[in-house]
Amino acid sequence: MVMQGQDKTPLLEVRGLTKTFPSTVALAGVDFTLHRGDVHVLVGENGAGKSTLIKVITGVYQKDAGSIVLDGKSINPQSPKHAQDLGISTVYQEVNLIPTLSVAENIFLGRQPMRFGMIDMKTANRRAKQLLLDFGVDIDVTRNLSAYSVAIQQIVAVVRGVDLSAKVLILDEPTSSLDRPEVEMLFSVIQSLKQRGIGIILITHFLDQVYEIGDRITVLRNGHKVGEHQLSELSRVQLITEMLGKELSHENGVGKAKSNQVFANPFLSVKGFARRGEVEPFNLDIQPGEIVGLAGLLGSGRTEVAHLIFGIEQNDGGDAYVNGQPVKLSSPRKAIQQGFGLCPEDRKVEGIFAELSVRENIILALQAKMGWFNTLSRSKQDALADEMIKALSIATSSADKPIKELSGGNQQKVILARWLISNPDLLILDEPTRGIDVGAHAEIVQIIKKLAQQGKAMLIISSELAEVVDYSDRVVIMRDRKKVGELEGEDINETTIMKAIAAH
Amino acid sequence: MSLKENSVQPDASRWGLVRRGISSGGGSRLLWTVVALLVILLVNRAISPTFFDLRLVNDRLIGSTINILDNAAPFVLLAIGMTLVIATKGIDLSVGAVMAISAATAVMLIRNYEAGATEFYYQPGFVMLIALAVGAICGLWNGLLVAFFNLQPIIATLILMVAGRGVAQLITNGQSPTFTDETLAFIGRGVVFGVPFPVFLAIGVLIVVTLLVRRTALGLFIEAVGVNDRASYYTGLQASLIKLSVYMLSGVLAALAGLIVAGEVKSADPHTAGLYSELDAILAVVIGGTSLLGGRFYLAQSALGVLIIQALLVGLYVSSLHPTTNLVVKAIVVLAVLLLQSPEFRQFATQPFRRTT
Known part of the structure; x- marks a missing residue:
């Protein structure tokens, strides 16, 4: 894409990176360029290659082909420790620090200031305090790390990473368990890192945050780079189009014929169903014989909705009705007794x-x-x-x-x-066609349609928009853990779905 | 399937194919377990020519093979419970201690009965039921810790393993009380048709439990929980209840084993009753082919595993080897049995004898 008159030499330049695993090509000749002081967002759906790219850059995996150039020097990280010594630090979603040590000890772990052969805690505490103050965070560094919120813990991890003379800081879904004020605190830390000329790679599923903090964005899909953009010039719809790999048609595409079925009373009806931190309150009705598609990006709360309805997670707000009768969906067993069934997303672990x-x-x-x-x-x-x-x-x-x-x-x-x-009367399918070959894919779509004809209510989560358009009578749109809309009948096509996901 | 796998083996001679064909069958482990038992019995026969001899003395069969069965009986009971617990990906280290608790409870109560005490006076039959109920309570405790409080089974049952002996000592006031009641003694030393009663008891429980788990869906549920806890929750199985019930069964069977031991010696020694027997029970289960990782389980083969261990011990007893070598010889033979069952080891061991063309 256009390089936007970047005249500086890039901080990190990845060219033609390829990584193959026995059964899949995880990265196929991927390019990635990070400039000093930029927040470069990395997005892509499951299996796009984000985490493989990060793992190669940080030395967890060894590359099969391609080059990584840091600050003009070609590097080949052999381990996360090696990458860190080279100046590439990573902060994971699950903070990997030691909760029972103090904040200062965590920051200086493995490189404590020494005095007369003893660890000089006084100096360590003073320097830790100063490092955090530089980012506007004023906390007692002698307390255990576990005494602080996840956001503070993450900031401590950032500070530790940066103090290890990091040039590149990788943040892997840092905000997924934070609430809004915490996100803002983390973002202000990121802003001051930018001013120091540190390059930041940010992985996140939250579109709003992508636009709020990001400068550039690289979109990966199926191990390929499909686009690199200046975020200020990229519309949301364009972004989603690229992530999902669909063309946006201008005439809105051909909608599907309105289903002729006359719907009776809903089989399942949930009102204000919610679970704090996972899904905001939503309403949903499913009629017998109706196929409801659940669309949204990864991390949008699709699977969480399925888990709430099937009783895997318990709702902390709202009510559920089966055939008009109030029911408690407090465990899968209870849900099954109501005539539900669920094919889980992670076949190996849950199925x-x-x-x-x-x-x-x-x-x-x-x-x-x-x-x-x-x-x-x-x-x-x-x-x-x-x-x-x-x-x-x-x-x-x-x-x-x-x-x-x-x-x-x-x-x-x-x-x-x-x-x-x-x-069952209601079948919930979470990504029923993921990771299976083309022939089986078509067969499963046929089975789904047949089951609806037999009068079963179907709730189907899928990242494959074409598939969702094909079988859905109604599509529920999820974004950032919220139900943000519903499409019905003729209004359902890939373009309308993508626009609904992108709208804000 | 197996043909294709074999064809990529560099040493896949025709012999190798035949051998691997046998070993890939489901019954191969059973076969090797039976072979191991027969070999041990034959070695015993070689050491002591009278090993298989049986004599009838006072309507009671006397001989080494009867001794093996008699000694095996309480361990078969433990191994049955242990097999089901292990199938759910658990383990029960407390069975030896539960034996001691059950023996102590029964003996103290039977002494009350013999002395005609005014309180805690129960008929011998009821005393046995109480001892079994105490075992069930011990199992309930283990099961609650594992299934509802999510403690790791090895730790959860270690607690009762340690504390249980203390409980047994409290029950007997630190003594080793004796009794004379023949009803309770019968459980451990009774003879029916010339054969010790515990043998019938063990065989009977083996049959009943096998029918219980294999003729109902219980066995499948146990295996499902052991194979994939999460998926079984998603499928509507009550994994916690299933785990609770196998620990309870293990507790009851351990209590029954404790009654046998108490009946045998007409006393309860809280320090030594069932000491280390949990380890032999686990060993028997593993020899029988049930994986410690949970899932598929084999009750009858666990019983065979017990017989292997007991045949070995009786063999050592009749041999002229000094008793101090017993533990080391036992360890070596058990290792040999486990290696014999390992397809990898058999391949490794037979390598030099194979044609390489």
Whole structure:
């Protein structure tokens, strides 16, 4: 993109960086340029390559190809310690300092000022105090780090990083657990770092904050750099278009035909549902036979909505009604008793029982619903498993094969099958098509549509806009943990969704 | 599948294929466990020619094989409970201490009965039930710590392992009380059809628990919780209740084992009853092929693991080896059994004998 008359030599220049893992190309020839005193935002959806890029720059991973030039010198960091010695410091979302040591001890850990062979705490305390005061933070540095809020802890981590003569400071989602005044405190620290000529790489999911603090932005997608911009010249819609990899059509695209279904009373209705720090209060109705898409960027609160409704996290505000009756959705078990089912986002950790067979994975939810004593006979289990393997064309040589030996797409179908045999009224699918091959992708979209035709209420989270447009009767838009809008029928197309995500 | 894997092995001779074909089957571990038991028995026979001899004395079978079964009985009970606990990715270090508590409780109450005391006077049958209930309470305690307060199982049960012996000593006032009641003694030294009663007890419990977990969905639920705690929560399983119940079962079975030990010697020694038996129980479970990482479990194979350990101990007893070598020999043989079961080790050990063409 245009270089905006940057005449200074860049502080950090990454060229053609490539990193391959056994099954995926995480970075494919990525360029990245950071100037002194700039806040350069790095954005991208899951699997875009942000964290791989950071890990290569900080020496956690070794690059396969490409070059990294810091201050005119080619570098090849071998470890995070090495990167730090070169002048690249990182502050992670989860602060990795020692909570039981004092603030001053944390700042000087491993390089304490010494006096007569002893640690000179007095000097350490005085210098720590001064370092923090330079950033306008006045706290008692002799107290344990754990006595302070996450924001202060993060600032301490920043101060420690900067005092290690950092030239480049990487902030990995520093604001995701902070409230607004804390964010402002952190941002004022960032402003003074800019004035010192330190280059800052910021990873964040919050669009408002991107525009508030960022100077430049690099967008990654599927391991490629898809754009680099001066933020003052980039509209939100353009940014989202790039992140999601969609073209913005001017005539608003062809909306989908309005669904002819006459909706009865909603199956599920939630009012003012919320959980502090995760999702702001939202209303949502889902009718039987309706497919509701949940769209938004990563970190927008989509998964949190699904977790609240399924009882994985408990709401601390609002009410839920099933068929008009008030219900408490306080655990997945309670939600399942109301006729809900959920295919989770992280298939490996939350979905499959890796060592158990396909058959066992399929019958578990139904069996759990029936209780331990009312046991499905083996022949009934086999019949159910075989029926589902056929109906969803699950590719497995036998129902008794451990599910871990199946491909991702087939594992996903097994988890779908798990809920289908328990005949739910509401099915929540969190990224049902992520990480699966094209063929299985199309099949799962077909299954989704068929299930709605059978009268099931469907709530589907997906980052694939084309897919969301394809099957949704209604699309709920999430941004920064808020429900910010709803699109219906003819109004649903990729452009309207992206505009709704970008609006502010 | 396995053919493809083998074809990339540089040493995949036809022999290797056959061997790996056998070892990749589900029953391979069972096979090697049985082989290990038979080898130990045959070695015992070689050392002591009369090893398999059985005599009938006073309507009671006498012989080394009967001794093995008799000694194994309380450990089989412990191993059954331990297998289910381990399947949920837990461990129960307290079973030895629970044995001591149960034995102490039963013996103190039976002494009341014998003395015709005015309070805490119960019939022997009820005394046994009380001892089992005490075991259940111990299991409940462990289960609450693990399932509801999220303590790590090894720490949660370590607490009762240490404190339990103290509790048993408090119950007996630090003494080792004896009793004469034949009903309670029968549990440990009774003989039915010439065979010690504890053997029937162990086999009976093994069958009942196997039916309980395999004929209902309980076994699957236990395995599911052990394989993936989080996914089982998402699937609507009550993981906490399942964990609680396996710890309770482990407590009850440990209490039953404690009754056997007390009945055998007609006394309760809070210092030594069940001492270190949790370690032998864990060892038996591992020999039986249940992984300490949780998931799939094998009850009958855990019982076989107990038999291996006991066959070894009885073998050492009949051999002329000095008793001071027992622990070291036991450790060596157990290591050998575990290595025998490891496909990696078998491959390594048979390498020099394979044709390389």
